Amino acid sequence: MMDQPSILIIDENHARAAIIQDGLREAGHADVRWLSETGNLLKQIAEIDPDVIIIDLESPNRDVLEQMFQVSRLVRRPVAMFVDHSDSASIRDAMMAGVSAYVVDGLRKDRVKHILDMCVQRFDVFSRLTEELHEAKTALADRKVIERAKGILMAAKSLSEQEAYILMRKTAMDQKRRLVEVARAIVMAESMLK
Amino acid sequence: MTSNIRVGFIPLIDAAIPIAAKECGFAEREGLQIELVRENSWANIRDKLVHGLFDASHMLAPLAVATSLGIGNAKVPLAVPFGLNANGNCITLAAGLYRALEEILGHAPQDARQSAQALRRVLDRRKAAGEPPITFGVVFPFSVHAIIVRHWLRLGGIDPHNDVQFQVVPPPFMVARLSEGEIEGCCVGEPWNSRAVESGVGSIVVFGSEISRSAPDKVLALRSETVSSEPESIHRLLRTYQVAARWCQDPGNHANLAHMLAQPQYLNVAPKTVLNALSGTLAVNRTEARTQPDFLTFQGDDINWPDPRKARWLYAEIATGLRQPLDESQAQAAAAVFCPDVFDAATGNNALPQASDPIGLRFGPPFDASDLKAYIDALMRD
Numbered sequence: 349m350m351d352q353p354s355i356l357i358i359d360e361n362h363a364r365a366a367i368i369q370d371g372l373r374e375a376g377h378a379d380v381r382w383l384s385e386t387g388n389l390l391k392q393i394a395e396i397d398p399d400v401i402i403i404d405l406e407s408p409n410r411d412v413l414e415q416m417f418q419v420s421r422l423v424r425r426p427v428a429m430f431v432d433h434s435d436s437a438s439i440r441d442a443m444m445a446g447v448s449a450y451v452v453d454g455l456r457k458d459r460v461k462h463i464l465d466m467c468v469q470r471f472d473v474f475s476r477l478t479e480e481l482h483e484a485k486t487a488l489a490d491r492k493v494i495e496r497a498k499g500i501l502m503a504a505k506s507l508s509e510q511e512a513y514i515l516m517r518k519t520a521m522d523q524k525r526r527l528v529e530v531a532r533a534i535v536m537a538e539s540m541l542k
Numbered sequence: 543m544t545s546n547i548r549v550g551f552i553p554l555i556d557a558a559i560p561i562a563a564k565e566c567g568f569a570e571r572e573g574l575q576i577e578l579v580r581e582n583s584w585a586n587i588r589d590k591l592v593h594g595l596f597d598a599s600h601m602l603a604p605l606a607v608a609t610s611l612g613i614g615n616a617k618v619p620l621a622v623p624f625g626l627n628a629n630g631n632c633i634t635l636a637a638g639l640y641r642a643l644e645e646i647l648g649h650a651p652q653d654a655r656q657s658a659q660a661l662r663r664v665l666d667r668r669k670a671a672g673e674p675p676i677t678f679g680v681v682f683p684f685s686v687h688a689i690i691v692r693h694w695l696r697l698g699g700i701d702p703h704n705d706v707q708f709q710v711v712p713p714p715f716m717v718a719r720l721s722e723g724e725i726e727g728c729c730v731g732e733p734w735n736s737r738a739v740e741s742g743v744g745s746i747v748v749f750g751s752e753i754s755r756s757a758p759d760k761v762l763a764l765r766s767e768t769v770s771s772e773p774e775s776i777h778r779l780l781r782t783y784q785v786a787a788r789w790c791q792d793p794g795n796h797a798n799l800a801h802m803l804a805q806p807q808y809l810n811v812a813p814k815t816v817l818n819a820l821s822g823t824l825a826v827n828r829t830e831a832r833t834q835p836d837f838l839t840f841q842g843d844d845i846n847w848p849d850p851r852k853a854r855w856l857y858a859e860i861a862t863g864l865r866q867p868l869d870e871s872q873a874q875a876a877a878a879v880f881c882p883d884v885f886d887a888a889t890g891n892n893a894l895p896q897a898s899d900p901i902g903l904r905f906g907p908p909f910d911a912s913d914l915k916a917y918i919d920a921l922m923r924d
Contacts, residue, residue, distance in 0.1 A: 388724055390709070408712030410583040415683050415710045417614040440593050448589070 353459060354379040356398035358386065358409060364474040368402065371470040372463065390415065400460060401450040402467050405443065413450055438465070445471040490528040497531035500538045546575045547779060550587045550599035553580055553809045554713075554731050555819050556627040556760045557600045558799060558840060563779075563786040565802050572778040580807070583712065584682045591763060592618045598768070598779065600626060603758035604684035607856045610766075610879045611872055613864070614683060621769045622848050623776065623884040624762040624783050630819065630838035631687055631750040631759070632735040633694060636726045639664065639676065640745040640827070650745075650827055655905070657747040658698025665705055679711035679719055679728035686750070686759045687729035689859045693753050693906055696921070703865065720744050732819035732838075733811055745827035751834045755902025756844040758852045769884055777888035784846065784889050791841035796820045844897050848880035851900045851911035858914045862921045868914055 355377055359365040365382045372380045381396055383389075389412045393401065403410055438461065442448060445468045451460050494516070501512040520530045551557040563569050564576045581587050584602055588609055591599045603622070610620045635643070635657075643651050643660040651657035665676065680688040692702040700706065711719050716734045719725045721743045728734075729750075738744035750759075762783065769776055789795055800816040803809050809816065818824060822837035839845050857876035861868060885891060901909050907920030 386715075387719070387722060405586050406582055408582045408714055410585040411682050411712050412710045414585050414614065417683070439589075440595065443586075443589060443593060443595060448585075 352377065352379055353399035353463070354397075355381070355400045355402065355463060356393065356396055357382045358384075358389075358401060358403040358407065360384050360386070360407065361404070361474075364404070364471070367474050367477075368467055368470045371466050371473075375462075375466050377463065386412075389413075399452050400463055402463070403448055403450070404471075405446045405448055410448065416450070438468075442468050445475075447471045490531075493528055493535055494531045497534040500534055545573055545775060545778075546577070547597045547775060548577045548579060548595070550579050550581050550590055550596040552582075552584065552587065552600060554600075554760075555733075555803060555809070555816055555838065556630050556731065556840075557808070558790045558803060559626050559783050559786045560600050560762075561803060561808055562790050562799060563782045566786065566789060568785045568789070569779075569782045572782045574775070574778050574782060576779075576782075584685075588615070591620070591765065592616070594765070597772075597775075598762055598764045600760055601763040602682055602685050603761045603852070604686060604689070604856050604860055605682060606761055606763040607853055607876045607879050608684040608860055611857070611860075611875055613860060619766040620763045620879060621766040621884070622761045622763055622853070622880045623769070623888070624780055625758050625846050625848055625852075626760040626762060626783075626787075626840070628756045628759055628839045628842075628845050629750040629754070629836065631690060631729055631731045632746045632824070633691060633727065633729045633748040633750075634720070634735045634738050634744045634746050635661075636720045636723070636744050637742060639726045640747070643747070650830060651747050654694055654748045654752045655697055658694050658696075658700065660698075661695075662698040662700050665700060669705075675706055676726045677707040677709050677724070679709055679716055679725035679730070681713055681730055682710060683708075683863075684860060686757055688863060689757070690748075690750050690753045691727075691729045692859075692863070693903065694748055697905055717741060717743050732824070733815040736815065736818060736824055739825050739827060742828070746824060746832070747826075749824075749832065749834050749837055751836050751838075753904060755836070755904070756839070756842075756897075757901050757903075758856065761848070766879075769881065773887075776884065780885060780888035787841040787846055791839070793820075843893070843895055844900060844902070846885070847891070847895060848882050848885055849895055849900045850877040850880045850882065853877045853880040854911045854914060855901050855909055855917075858909075858918050858921075862918055865922075868918050870914075873914055 355372060357365050357368055362384065369380050369382060383392055386409050389409055442464055447467050449460060449464045497516060498509060498512045501507055501515060502509060516527060516530050520527045549560050551560050560578065564578055569576045584605055587599050587601055588605060590596045606620045606622050608614050609618055642664045643657060646660045646663050647656060651660055678691050680691060688708060695702045695706065709725055711725060713730050713734050716728050716730050717738045720728060720738055735746050739746060790799055796817060800813040800820060803816045804811055804813040819838055822835050823831055823833040826832045853876045854873050857873050899909055903909060907917055909917050
C-alpha cells in the first residue's frame, strides 16, 4: 500500500472541515481533500478515489456510503467501515466525538487508526471551540442586558452607576436569582411601561 | 441497563410506538425510564446499537437481519422481539417520468400493475433511443423500500437488476434529488412523497400497502446478548410497546399522536403532515387523492408478533437483491433474529399467527417460508 493514503473529508461544516484538514496536514498527510456538496456523492467519491473517507455522524449521507459496502457499480474499490474489533473503546470514542471512517480494502489498520484518532481529536477541539464561542456570545449578550438595566435604573431612580449596580446585585441575592435575570426583568418591565 | 433504557430512533412517523410509549406515560407505568435519542442515519442507528451506545432501537427490518448475518458490515447478532409497523411507504416518480406514463395510458396510472406496465414501455423506448436507464432512490441498501420497488418493477415485466439502477438517498434529500434529476423515482415514507406532490416535483404511483399486507418495515432491535442479560427490562419494554401499539392504531388517538410526533424534538413537521399519513388519504398528483385504510399499520397479530417466517422472507429478499444463491444456514440464522418466545414471555401471548402467508404479497410468486428456494428461484426468473 502507498505511504501516503489519500483522505477525503465529507463534512458540511466548513469550519470543522478546515480544522480537521489542518490537523491531518500537520500530522504529515499531504493528500487531504474535502467535500461539502453531497449531490451525486458516490460519483464524486469515485472520481476522487480516496483510500480513507472521514464523515461526520450528523450527516444523513452516511447511509449513501453504505452502498459502497456492496460492490457498487459506481465505486472501483471495495470499501469497508473502519471497525477495529480489537479496540472497541476507540470506536466508541469516535462515535461519541461524532466521526466515522471508511477505508478501502488493504489499508493498514494502524495507519487508519492514527488518522481516525487525529480526526477524533480535532472533532473534540471543534466542539470545545463551538462551546466556548457560544459561552462568549452569551456572556456578551448578558453584559449588554445588564448595562441596559443599569441605565434604566439610573434614569428612573436618579442613581449613580455604582448604586444602580448594587441595587440589582442585592435584588438578585435576595431573590436567589442570577444578576442577568434581574436585568432582563427590568428591561422587560420598562418596555411594557413605555 | 436496569430500568433506564436508551432507545435510538429516526424521525419518521413509524417511530410512533417508541415515542408514544414514552410520551403517553406507558413506560413509566411499567417502571421504565426511556431516553429517546434521535439520529440522522440508519448507519448511525446500527453502529450505536452494535457498540452499546443504545440499548434498543427503531430499525429497518432488513437491516436487523443483514447485521446479524454480517452482510454489508461487521457481523453482530441482533434480536427482534417486536415489529413496529407495516407499510407507510410510497413509490413516487419524477414529474417528467410520470407524464410519460400518463401519455402511454391516456390517463393517470390508477394502480400498481398499470403503472408498472406503462413504465416498462417507457423503459423500452428509452433503451431503443439509447438513453440512460432510470435510477430509483431508496433509503438504505437493506430496506423494505428497495424490496417493494423490485416487486413493483417485476409486475411490469421489468428486470430490477438490469433495467434500472438503485441509489441510496436519505429521505430529507429525496425531493431535491428528484428535482435535480439524479433519481427519477423513489420509495420513501411520508411526508417526503407528499412534499414531492405538493411542490410539483413528482407524483405518487404506488402505496406500499398495494404491494404487501404485512411486510415488516421497522422493528425494535436489541443486541441479542441484552435479551439474556436484561430479561426483566426487555419484558417491560415489550409490554409498554404493546400498549403503545394499540394506542397508536386507534383512529381516535390520531390527532393527539400527530401533535406528539410533530414536536421539534421528534419529527419537527406540521401536525397536519403526520395526520395525513395516519389517515391513509394522500394526494397522489395535482388533481387526485388515493385512500388506503391500511396505508400504515401499527398494531395487529401479523404486525407486532416477530414471526420468524418474516425473517426468512427478509433473508430471501436480501439474497435476491445481492443475487446470491440460497444458503439454508443463513436462512436459519435469519429466522433466529426474530424471537417470538421473548414477545410471548413478556406479553403472555400463546396464540400462533393465523395467516399462512405472513407477508401477504398482493401479486408475484407465492411465499412459503418452508420453501425459500422456490421463492428465490421464481424471483430470479422473473
